[in-house]
Amino acid sequence: MIAAVSGGSKDPQAGGGDGREPITAAAVAAQVGGVLVGDGSIEVRGIAPLDRAGPNELSFLSHLRYGQWFATSRAGVVLISPELAELAGTPSTRIVVAKPVDAMVALLARFHRKEPRAQGVHSSAVIANDVRLGEGVTIDPFVVIGEGVVIGDGSWISAHAMIGAGSVLGRDVRVHSTAVVYPFTELGDRVTLHAGARVGREGFGFVPQANGVVRIPHAGRCILEHDVEVGANSCIDRGSVDDTIIGAGTKIDNLVQIAHNVRVGRGCFLASQAGVAGSTRIGDGVQIGGQVGIGGHVTIGAKANLAGGAGVIGNVPAGETWSGYPARAHRDHLRASAAIARLAKIVRPLEQLVSKPFSSSDGESRANSRADSRADSAPDESGT
Incomplete structure (x- = not known):
C-alpha cells in the first residue's frame, strides 16, 4: 500500500513559490x-x-x-x-x-513546487515475484515491472510506466508516467525519463532477402549512464551487435530519436526533434540543435556545435560549429547563403539577356568586334 503523501498543498492564488516561509x-x-x-x-x-x-x-x-x-x-x-x-x-x-x-x-x-510523492508500492501495480526494490522506492498505480528487475534506493516509478524484464535501475531514478523501459536496459543513478519516453527498444534494422524482409535481432544493450535526462516522447534504441550508450550527464530534449549502436559522450545536449542514425559516434560536450539530422556511421568531434536544422552527412571536427544542409563549417554556410541571396538579384536580368532574339546583324557585329580585337593586338611593321 502507498503511504501518506509527502509535501504540502498550496493556495493556487499564491505566487510562484512552493508554500515555504517567505x-x-x-x-x-x-x-x-x-x-x-x-x-x-x-x-x-x-x-x-x-x-x-x-x-x-x-x-x-x-x-x-x-x-x-x-x-x-x-x-x-x-x-x-x-x-x-x-x-x-x-x-x-x-x-x-x-x-x-x-x-x-x-x-x-x-x-519550486515539488510534486507530491507517496512512499511504497501501490496495490494496483503488477510486479514480478523476483523484483528487487531498494529502500524508499515509490511505485505508483498501474505500474508494470517484469521479472528480474532491480530498482535502486529512492527511485520513483510513476503511474502506467513499464519496466521490462531484466532491466537494472540505479539510485534515485525517476521514470515518469507512461514511459517504457524495454527489457534488459540499464539506467544509472539519477536518470530521468519523462512521460512517454521509450528506451531500449529494438532498432530499425532489416535485411531484404529472397523470401522477404527479415528483422535483424538486436543483441546489444541500451545503457544510460548517471544523470542522463530523456525528454517526453523521445526514443533510444538498443544496440544490434554493439551497445547504445548515452554518456553521463547528457540531456536529451523531447521528441529526439537515437538509433541503434549510437555512442553519445558525456555532457552533451540534444534539442527537440534531433535524429541520430545508427552507429554514429558523438564526442563529449557536443551541442545539437533542434531538428538536426545526423547520418549513420559518422563521427562528431568533442565540443562540436550543430546549428538547428543542420543535415550532417560527414564527420564533424572537434570544437567546430557546423550548419546548413549538407552541413559544413558555419562560416562557409553563411558565405554560401549570402552568395545565393546575391544571385537571386541577377537572375531576372540574366534570363532577359539569354532570351533576347539573335539576329544576323548581331552575329556580324560580334564577328567584327572579334576581328578588331585581333587587329589591335597584332604587331606593326616595325615589329613593336
Whole structure:
C-alpha cells in the first residue's frame, strides 16, 4: 500500500513559490552574494518575470533589451547586473550581482513546487515475484515491472510506466508516467525519463532477402549512464551487435530519436526533434540543435556545435560549429547563403539577356568586334 503523501498543498492564488516561509530581500542578497540597495525587509514569496511580477515576487534584469519592462515592473525585488544598477525603473529594492541569471537559478529550488510523492508500492501495480526494490522506492498505480528487475534506493516509478524484464535501475531514478523501459536496459543513478519516453527498444534494422524482409535481432544493450535526462516522447534504441550508450550527464530534449549502436559522450545536449542514425559516434560536450539530422556511421568531434536544422552527412571536427544542409563549417554556410541571396538579384536580368532574339546583324557585329580585337593586338611593321 502507498503511504501518506509527502509535501504540502498550496493556495493556487499564491505566487510562484512552493508554500515555504517567505525570505527577505536581505536574506536573498546574502544567499547570492549580492549588494542590497533599498528595503531589505521586503518579503519574497515567489519568482516571476519582470512584466508580471508582483510586490512580493523576485525578478531579474541582466540585459538592456528588457529595460522597458523594468521601467514599469511591479516586482518587489530585482536581481540586477552592476552596469544596469542605476537604470531608471519602478523597482526600488535591487540586489546588485555580477550574474543575475545564475543567481536566479540558485534561488529557484527554494520556490519550486515539488510534486507530491507517496512512499511504497501501490496495490494496483503488477510486479514480478523476483523484483528487487531498494529502500524508499515509490511505485505508483498501474505500474508494470517484469521479472528480474532491480530498482535502486529512492527511485520513483510513476503511474502506467513499464519496466521490462531484466532491466537494472540505479539510485534515485525517476521514470515518469507512461514511459517504457524495454527489457534488459540499464539506467544509472539519477536518470530521468519523462512521460512517454521509450528506451531500449529494438532498432530499425532489416535485411531484404529472397523470401522477404527479415528483422535483424538486436543483441546489444541500451545503457544510460548517471544523470542522463530523456525528454517526453523521445526514443533510444538498443544496440544490434554493439551497445547504445548515452554518456553521463547528457540531456536529451523531447521528441529526439537515437538509433541503434549510437555512442553519445558525456555532457552533451540534444534539442527537440534531433535524429541520430545508427552507429554514429558523438564526442563529449557536443551541442545539437533542434531538428538536426545526423547520418549513420559518422563521427562528431568533442565540443562540436550543430546549428538547428543542420543535415550532417560527414564527420564533424572537434570544437567546430557546423550548419546548413549538407552541413559544413558555419562560416562557409553563411558565405554560401549570402552568395545565393546575391544571385537571386541577377537572375531576372540574366534570363532577359539569354532570351533576347539573335539576329544576323548581331552575329556580324560580334564577328567584327572579334576581328578588331585581333587587329589591335597584332604587331606593326616595325615589329613593336
